[in-house]
Structures are given as structure tokens and as C-alpha cells.
Amino acid sequence: AEFRYKFANNFPLGHPMNNRMEEARDRILEETDGRFQLQIFPNNQLGSDTDTLNQVRSGAVEFFTLSGIILSSLVPVASINGMGFAFKDTGQVWSAMDGELGAYVRDKIKASRLHVMDKIFNNGFRQITTSTGPIEGPESLRSLKIRVPVSPLWTSMFQALGCAPASINWNEVYTALQSGIVDAQENPLSTVDVGKLFEVQKYCSLTNHMWDGFWMLANQRSWERLPDDIKEIVSRNIEQSTLEQREDIDRLNETLRASLEEHGLEFNEPDPAPIREQLRQANFYSEWRNNYGEEAWSLLEKVTGPLA
Amino acid sequence: MTVVSEDFIVGEVSENPEARAGSSFMRPVEFVSALLMAAVVVLLMAGVISRYVINTPLVWVEEAASICFIWLAMLGSAIALDRNEHLRLTLFLRLLPDRLQGPVEATALAAVAAFLIGMLPIAYEYAYEEWFITSAALHIPNTFRVAGIPVGFTMMLGLLIAHAFRAHSLREILIGTLVVAALTAIFWVLSDQFIAIGNVSLAFFLVLIVAFGLASGVPIAFCFGLGTLCYLAFASYVPAYVMIGRMDEGMSGVILLSVPVFVLLGCLLDTTGMGKTIVDFLASILGHVKAGMSYVLLTSLFIVSGISGSKVSDMATVAPALFPEMKRRGNKPPEMIAQLATGAAMADTVPPSIVLIVLGAVAGISIADLFASGFVVAIVLLLALMALARWRARKESMGGVRRAPLKVVLQLLVIAAPALVLPFIIRGAVSSGVATATEVSTIAVVYALAIGIVLYGGISYRTIYKMLVDTAAMSGAILLILGTALSMAWAITQAGVGQTIADFAANLPGGVFSFIAMSIVIFFVLGCVLEGLPALVLMSPLMFPIAAGFGMHPVHYAMIVVVAMNIGLMAPPIGIGFYLACRIGNVPPDDALRAIWPYIMALVTGLVMIAAFPWISLSVL
Ligand code: NA
Ligand code: NA
Secondary structure, three states, X not given: OOEEEEEEOOOOOOOXXXXXXXXXXXXXXXXOOOOEEEEEEOOOOOOOHHHHXXXXXXXXXXXXXXXXXXXXXXXXXXXXXXXXXXXOOHHHHHHHHOOHHHHHHHHHHHHOXXXXXXXXXXXXXXXXXXXXXXXXXXXXXXXXEEEOOOOHHHHHHHHHOOOEEEOOOHHHHHHHHHHOOOOEEEEOHHHHHHOOHXXXXXXXXXXXXXXXXXXXXXXXXXXXXXXXXXXXXXXXXXXXXXXHHHHHHHHHHHHHHHHHHHOOOEEEOOOHHHHXXXXXXXXXXXXXXXXXXXXXXXXXXXXHOOOO | OOOOOOOOOXXXXXXXXXXXXXXXXXXXXXXXXXXXXXXXXXXXXXXXXHHHHOOOOOOHHHHHHHHHHHHHHHHHHHHHHHOOOOOOOOHHHHHOOHHHHHHHHHHHHHHHHHHHHHHHHHHHHHHHXXXXXXXXXXXOEOHHHHOHHHHHHHHHHHHHHHHHHHHOOHHHHHHHHHHHHHHHHHHHHOHHHHHHOOHHHHHHHHHHHHHHHHHOOOOHHHHHHHXXXXXXXXXXXXXXXXXXXXXXXXXXXXXXXXXXXXXXXHHHHHHHOHHHHHHHHHHHHHOOOOOHHHHHHHHHHHHHOOOOOOHHHHHHHHHHHHHHHHHHOOOOHHHHHHHHHHHHHHHOOOOOOHHHHHHHHHHOOOHHHHHHHHHHHHHHHHHHHHHHHHHHOOOOOOOOOOOOOXXXXXXXXXXXXXXXXXXXXXXXXXXXXXXXXXXHHHHHHHHHHHHHHHHOOOOOHHHHHHHHHHHHHHHHHHHHHHHHHHHHHHHHHHOOOHHHHHHHHHOOOOHHHHHHHHHHHHHHHHHHHHOHHHHHHHHHHHHXXXXXXXXXXXXXXXXXXXXXXXXXXOOOOOOHHHHHHHHHHOOOHHHHHHHHHHHHHHHHHHHHHHHHOHHHHHXXX
């Protein structure tokens, strides 16, 4: 192939993102008559998220999907899609992320010398699992020892909720939950399933507290090196796969609940309103409005209604 | 009780004849390293207290510790270079005629210098680019963290040049420089050809350069680094810049933080005499048994592996605590290293095990099942190693040794009791959820320090300072190997050779039998060159579906590949685990090279049994 580009991501093979990107790879290869070949590196094979972000900036890998929340270390506003209890459902998510808010975020990403595809992949809403008891409202979150990924949005939100958020390396999370170093963790259901966390957790509360999605980033020079016709074929096929992946994830989350219940997780669906109220009283929203700036915040509230 | 000599030197039992005393101009660097080492202990301790005692975890602690850690690793590497403590093989060098040794060694130095010169600009660029990344917990530019890398490389280059002019004649330096310059020029000219032949050049650079480097006495860490740098620079379009990021990740993983702290613990135990009381007590029970101390060593590894999930950490827990006294008692260092390395490979599947957790996630297998099975598999391997140790000790003369009378045993038990409870404290702290495997090392250090001062006659500040510096140097030598090995793993992974290998294994004649045999070979070789995790993450998603197609139980197959990979990791002359064991146990690799093979064969025997009898792995599911 004339262009052989690497695509790195942190999902295992068999995850909808990799399934759909394998299809995209095959379609692109065919439509470009073999001129463009995408090589997929799943599972963080090429490095952790933070280091792969480095690699896509330097051109060591050409494509990389990254959670907006993690990307915020480079592009602060990119974490806005994870704003706590902002979106009611995926419908709202797509009108924000395919609309003005998404465009605003993409502009900021491009300003930091990265190319980004128009559509964001779906990672679904994040849920809380615990070994101590279901999350029923703000009281059950108070003093809860919960593992969260280290990122400002996560820590500030769980601190505002009165939790005791702890940073634990992902590879140690299973053991930490097993020995009770922490009692809880939060992730999309698919991660709970992949990490076998149901073996060491009892309850799963469908809090839908954050929505997480993955931007398809590309190294700017590698992207611009492509002839226009190939750019068009690649963009179009990745977009098609993104839209299909979005639906896959929604379907997967429905079947996952059943299979995780079979593995012994007890599910409940707490009312988000009192938790959101707690966040408001802790000035969580007004603090983040200041961090993101009025423009980004108003684009968010245009879709979600007033938060702060 | 035990008298502690003021002039005690931690390295006194070192078998490394090449180690030099540190240069005086490195004193400020040593001072900073000691501070960083102390800071790591204090920070981790603060993490435990804030989370467990006052239930308000400090999220920034881990990040702060990791900043100290990468600086510690780089400054420690520089100190290790100054003291000539980076591990290298001199076996082949010594086979050369005398008049060739000087020029070859000078060439090796020039090669290391070339590596450092190649890395310097990209390390600075990396530190600059990280200015745009805000750290997640402390909200500071990441440059504060990664600047340790260019600073460390600069220091190492300076030290190297200074050493070259001290140790070699101008003529030798000139020859060395010319050879390296000529090779660089040839590679550069042939660059297009190298790119054209694709993955063949990957093999060329990673096998030949690493092998030549090893043979000519280039330290192992730089062999990996040179091979990778040459491949990326001359045989690919990938910017070599990526190496800095990989080294950064390989050297500052949170899980590795426990390594220097456990090494420090070992120094403390030895200096206070607590290590001696432990060994005295164990010897009073087992001294009259042939291979008694080998049993102690192997069982200790099995037990501590139930605490941490990492092999390096297991070795760092056991060796510094037991080795100095065992060496004084006349146990043979090469034999001890062989048992340490293969014992760590054996114990790796004892739960918890990071390798099994990652494998569970990557290949979609129940981690609880893997843990249960891993425990049994480790016992099988433990028995194999013990049997070999016993057989090798068959000619040990036990004439002068009589079983210690019960009264003496009890006396020693009383003296050793405060030290002997240490493993139980560690174990208890982890299993009751007080501390992570990383943090527990600091609890042990604080305990040993307190008990050492109160009960065992104290330690002077000077000795503590020296321990901190020595620990920094040893950690630097260990972490630099891990860092360059991870960048080599990246080069292999990105070349996309995994699928080719998997297809080859799937289509062998001979069905499931030859597939298993080929899997063992593949994971053995990949374990050798890729370190543990990268090999698993690369190959498992490709190999497990094939195994399932042959009707194998995934847990059975998992045990086969993990054990094969761990054996490969410990197999010299490439397996990096072997070098880490030598560094941690303070024994030159040349000496341990031969002693380890019988033990590797014992593990292989165990592996063949595990592969042939699936019920061993599956009995407890
Ligand atoms: Na273990
Ligand atoms: Na272990």
C-alpha cells in the first residue's frame, strides 16, 4: 500500500469500535484500490492513552481514538461532554456533539495541531458499581471510597458529591476492589464486563452520571499528506462506522445489563435529580462554567437546559 | 543486640568486581536522589494515611510520587553509570586477545555515547512538547515531570566522556569513535534499502545490534536502546521521538514504585541486623536439611508474590532482605540468582498477578478462574524447582551441621520475632484493604525503621543517607532496562508481525499438539524480547481464538502461555528478567549465566506437565 497508517485504541478486539473500524478498514482498502491500508492496534498495544496521545501528536501513530475527558489534558474544553448529569439521554448527546458544541470542541482540538473527524464514537453513559450497597441518592455517595480515573472533571465531581475519590492504576483496580482498598468504581457497563469487575462487585447503580465518547484524532501532517480523494474516502468510511458503532453500543448496553445480572450484579436506577441538586449546591457547575468559559457553557446549556 | 558497624557498606557483599566508587563531582546529584527517594516513601505513606486513616484520599499523591520517581530513575541511572553499575556481559570480551579488549571497550563506550547523542535532541523536544499537557492531578505542565529524561541523558553523556578519557588512551577512543561513526554512516546510506526490506530490517537491527552490543560489553539497557533507535532512525519512517514516551512510561509506572522502596527495605533489614536474625532463625530450623535455604528462598518468593502483582517487585522484596546474610553464610551467589529469577517466574501466577489481570481483560477470561488456576500451577512449578534444588544439593556435606536444639531455635525465634512478623504485616495490610501492593512497601519501611531503631540498636543518619543513594543507583539501573525494553517492544508491536506469527502457528501440521508446542516457543521467545505484558497484549487476542478452535479450555491455554512467557523472560542472554534479578541480587550476570539453565529446564519440565495434563490447571475451577 502507498499509505500504511496505524490506528491505535484502547478497546479489545471484538468491541464494537474495533469491529466497525475493521469494516471501515476493508471498505477503504477496496475503494482506494489498495492505496490506503489501516492497521489496527487494539488494547493499548502501543501504549497508555496519555502516551499514545503523544504518539499521534508526533506522527508515530497516525490515528487514535481518545476519550474527550482524557484529551482535556491537552485541550481543556474537550472534557465538556462528560459534564456530570448534564445529558438526559443519548438523543441530547448527539444533538450537542453533532451540533454546535461538538463543532466548538473540534475547533479547539484542531487549534492544538491535531486533525479530528467530525463524528464522535459512543462509549455510553458511565455507571457506578459498589461492593457495599446500591447508590440510591446523594446520601449513599457520601464518604464512598470510589476509584476514579485521575482527571480534573472526575475528581472535582466526586469531591463535590462528598465521595472519597481515590486514584488507582487500572491494572490494580480488580485487586483493589477485591481487598476493599476502595469500595466502588465507575465506568461504562462494557468496561465492567471486560475488566471482569462483576467478580468483585455486588451492586450496579445506573446513575448515568457522565457521558463519555471517543474522538477519532489524526496526526495533522500525516492527514494533510493524503490526496483529497483518499481523504474523502477515509473520512466517509470512518463516519459511517462511527454512526454504526453508536447504535451497537446502545444495543450492547441493553444486553449487558441482562448478562451482568446473570453474573450476580444487582441493578438499580436511582433518581438523578437530587444528586444533580447536590452538585449545584456545591457550586460544581458554576466552577466548571468558569473553567470552560461562557461560550462553551452556553452551547452546552442550549441542549441540556440550565445546569448551574 | 546486633552491633551495627558505622562503616557498613551496602554494596560490601557485591560480587560486581567492576563497580567503581562514585566520583566526587556527583555528590550533589547523589544528594538530590536521596531526597527524591525519601520523598517517594513519605508521599506513599501520606497516601495510605489519607485514604485509610482519615478517609480523604489525596488524589495528587500518586502523581507527585511518579514525578519524583522518573527523576529518581534518571538521576539514579546517571549515578549507576558513574559507578559502572549498569549490567553488562563481559564474558565474550574476556575471550578476546588482550590488545583487542581496549579498542572494543572503547567502541562500546562510543556506541553508548552515540545512543545518548541520538536521544538528547528528541528528549529535549519531548520535554518541550509536554509543556502543552497539563497534569491531571497537580494541574502543572507535564514538563516538570519529563524534564528528568533530558537532564539524565545529558549527565550520562558527560559522565561517559569523562570516563572514556580516564580509562582509555586517545588512540582507543579514536578507533571506537571511528568504528561507530562508520557504522552510522553505512546505515544512513543504506536507509532506503532498509525501509524497502521492511520487517527483515527489524530482525536485523533488533537481533544483530543487540547481540553485538551484548558481546562487546555494552550495558543491556543501552543494547535495547541502540537496536531500537537504529531501527527507527534508519529503517522506518516513524520518528524516534516515540522512544522517549515509551521510556517515560516504562520507567514511571506506578506499580514499579514499590521496587526502590522494597530495595530500601532490604538495606534497612540488613543494616539493622534484622535480616540476619531472620536468616539465623530459618537456618536453625532448616540448616541441617540439604538445600534448606533454597527452600526458604523459593517459598518466600511464592509467599510475597501473593502480595504484589509484579515479578520485579517480588524479587526486590526477597533478595535485598535475605541475600546479604545468605552470601555471608557461604551460599553461592550464582545459584541464588538462578533460584531468585526462576522462582519469580514460578510465583508470577500466584494471585494477585498483574499479568493474569491483563490477560483476563484482553482474552476475556474470568480473572477469578485465572487466579485459582494460577495458584495450582505455581505450586507445580515450585515443586519442580525445589526438587532440582534438592538434587543439586545432594553432595552438600551435612557432616558438621547438626540440627539446632529446640532451646536455641526458640531463643533465635524470640530475637527474630519483631522481624519475622514483617511479612504478616505486609500481607495483612494488603488483604485487609489498608494499602495497595505499591503502598505497602512504605509501611514495611516505616516499621523496619522504627523497630530497627528501638530494638536493634539504631541506624546512623550517614548510613540511611548511603542507603538512599545506593537504592537510587540500583533503581536507576533497573528502570533504564525496563524503559528501553518497552521502547523495543513498541518497535516490534508496530511492525504488525503478530498476525503473521499467529497464522503460522494456526496452520502447522500436527493439530493441537504442534499448536501448543509452537505457542510455547512463541511466548518463550516473545517473553525474552518483549518483557511480559507487551507480549501478552500483542499475541493473546490473536492466539486465544485459535486455541479455542482446537477445543482448548482458555484457562488451560492461559497458564501455558503465561508460564512460557515467564520462562523466556528469565532466559539469558536476552531475557531482561534475568538481568533484573542479577541487579537486584547484586551478582554479575556473567557468573549467573550458567547456573540458571538447570533451573530453566526444571521450569520447562513443569510447563510440559501443565500443557500435557489440562486437569492440573482446571482442577480447581
Ligand atoms: Na503474584
Ligand atoms: Na507477583
